[in-house]
Amino acid sequence: xxxxxxxxxxxxxxxxxxxxxxxxxxxxxxxxxxxxxxxxxxxxxxxxxxxxxxxxxxxxxxxxxxxxxxxxxxxxxxxxxxxxxxxxxxxxxxxxxxxxxxxxxxxxx
Amino acid sequence: xxxxxxxxxxxxxxxxxxxxxxxxxxxxxxxxxxxxxxxxxxxxxxxxxxxxxxxxxxxxxxxxxxxxxxxxxxxxxxxxxxxxxxxxxxxxxxxxxxxxxxxxxxxxxxxxxxxxxxxxxxxxxxxxxx
Numbered sequence: 001x002x003x004x005x006x007x008x009x010x011x012x013x014x015x016x017x018x019x020x021x022x023x024x025x026x027x028x029x030x031x032x033x034x035x036x037x038x039x040x041x042x043x044x045x046x047x048x049x050x051x052x053x054x055x056x057x058x059x060x061x062x063x064x065x066x067x068x069x070x071x072x073x074x075x076x077x078x079x080x081x082x083x084x085x086x087x088x089x090x091x092x093x094x095x096x097x098x099x100x101x102x103x104x105x106x107x108x109x
Numbered sequence: 110x111x112x113x114x115x116x117x118x119x120x121x122x123x124x125x126x127x128x129x130x131x132x133x134x135x136x137x138x139x140x141x142x143x144x145x146x147x148x149x150x151x152x153x154x155x156x157x158x159x160x161x162x163x164x165x166x167x168x169x170x171x172x173x174x175x176x177x178x179x180x181x182x183x184x185x186x187x188x189x190x191x192x193x194x195x196x197x198x199x200x201x202x203x204x205x206x207x208x209x210x211x212x213x214x215x216x217x218x219x220x221x222x223x224x225x226x227x228x229x230x231x232x233x234x235x236x237x238x239x
Contacts (some may be wrong), residue, residue: 014135014136014140015139018142018143024146024150029156032157035161039163049124058126081139084135087120087193090145090193090196091121101152101156102186103158104163107151107160107163
């Protein structure tokens with residue numbers, strides 16, 4: 001019963017779904033980053049506003065790069081399946097999110 | 110607490126987790142990864158909500174606005190950090206062949222979101238009345 005399982009379930013679908021999950025998450029990150037950038041440009045002090053805006057762009061690009069790297073690992077995987085997500089990779093993605101929140105707290109005050 | 114410190118160390122040490130148990134079916138690892146990403150999206154949505162409250166409710170009194178925004182942002186930060194922690198716990202449990210960890214976090218987060226929603230309703234009603 002264990003051998004036909006692999007053929008019944010399309011093995012290609014799992015990496016595909018994971019790839020789409022990364023895409024969705026990048027989209028969510030884009031929305032949050034756009035809101036952050038909008039808030040940054042509303043700062044009265046224009047120099048600080050530009051620095052904050054650049055910070056948002058860097059965070060967004062960092063997340064984009066992380067997602068892109070993971071998607072490439074998923075796409076390059078052989079029949080044995082892609083390797084599991086590295087903890088450092090996951091931590092980096094979460095820290096990007098936390099950095100956005102810390103940035104938001106700084107803008108509230 | 111010691112367990113938490115051990116987990117935090119694992120976040121940054123990718124090779125260490127490979128020493129434990131055996132590699133599970135890659136489909137389980139990918140499912141765990143998608144769950145992690147779903148929690149990360151929840152965190153991003155909460156943070157986006159925090160930005161939105163701060164920006165799009167300028168008529169609100171500062172204390173209310175800052176309070177609501179900070180509650181949403183704090184929930185977002187907790188959600189993101191907890192996402193990594195839960196992911197690593199699940200990954201390790203799968204390697205060791207143990208049961209997956211259970212968590213109170215979803216219930217706590219639901220209650221926080223409900224409280225924020227009720228606070229928003231109160232704010233809107235008070236805004237109409239005043």
